[in-house]
Amino acid sequence: MDNRLRQLLAGYVDGELSPDELARFEKELAVNPELLAELKEFKKLKEVTGTMKYADLPDEVWESYWASIYRKTERGIGWILMSLGAIVLLCFGVYEGFSELYLNPDCPLWLKVGLTAVAGGAVFLLVSYGRERIFAYNRERYREVIK
Numbered sequence: 381m382d383n384r385l386r387q388l389l390a391g392y393v394d395g396e397l398s399p400d401e402l403a404r405f406e407k408e409l410a411v412n413p414e415l416l417a418e419l420k421e422f423k424k425l426k427e428v429t430g431t432m433k434y435a436d437l438p439d440e441v442w443e444s445y446w447a448s449i450y451r452k453t454e455r456g457i458g459w460i461l462m463s464l465g466a467i468v469l470l471c472f473g474v475y476e477g478f479s480e481l482y483l484n485p486d487c488p489l490w491l492k493v494g495l496t497a498v499a500g501g502a503v504f505l506l507v508s509y510g511r512e513r514i515f516a517y518n519r520e521r522y523r524e525v526i527k
Contacts (some may be wrong), residue, residue, distance in 0.1 A: 385415060393422045474499070 391397045
C-alpha cells in the first residue's frame with residue numbers, strides 16, 4: 381500500500397477527509413481488500429487507544445519529581461559557578477607565570493619559545509575541541525531522546 385493511501389486511511393479513521401478525498405478513498409476501499417483489512421485493524425487500534433487514560437499519580441510522586449528538578453538545577457548552577465571560578469583563577473595564574481617568565485632577562489630564549497609553543501598548542505586544541513563539540517551537538521539526531 382502506498383504512503384498516500386496510508387495518510388488517507390488515518391484521515392478516514394479520524395474523520396478528517398475532505399469530500400473529494402472521502403469519495404476517492406471509499407472507491408479504493410471497494411476494490412482493495414488489503415486496504416479494507418488495514419482499515420479494520422486501524423479501527424480496533426483507535427478503539428483501544430481511545431479508552432486509554434493517563435494514570436493519576438499520587439502527590440508524593442509529583443513532590444519527588446519537583447524536588448529532583450530543583451536539586452538538578454541547583455547542582456548545575458553550582459558546577460557552572462565553580463567552573464567559572466576555576467577558569468578565572470587558572471587564567472590569572474597562567475598570566476602571572478608567563479609575565480614573570482617573559483619579563484625575566486635571565487630566562488633563556490629557547491624556554492620562552494618552548495612555553496609559547498605549548499601554550500599556543502593548548503589553546504589551538506581547546507578551540508578545535510570546542511568547535512567539534514558544537515558541530516556534533518548541532519547535528520545530533522537523537523538529542524531529544526531520553527536515555
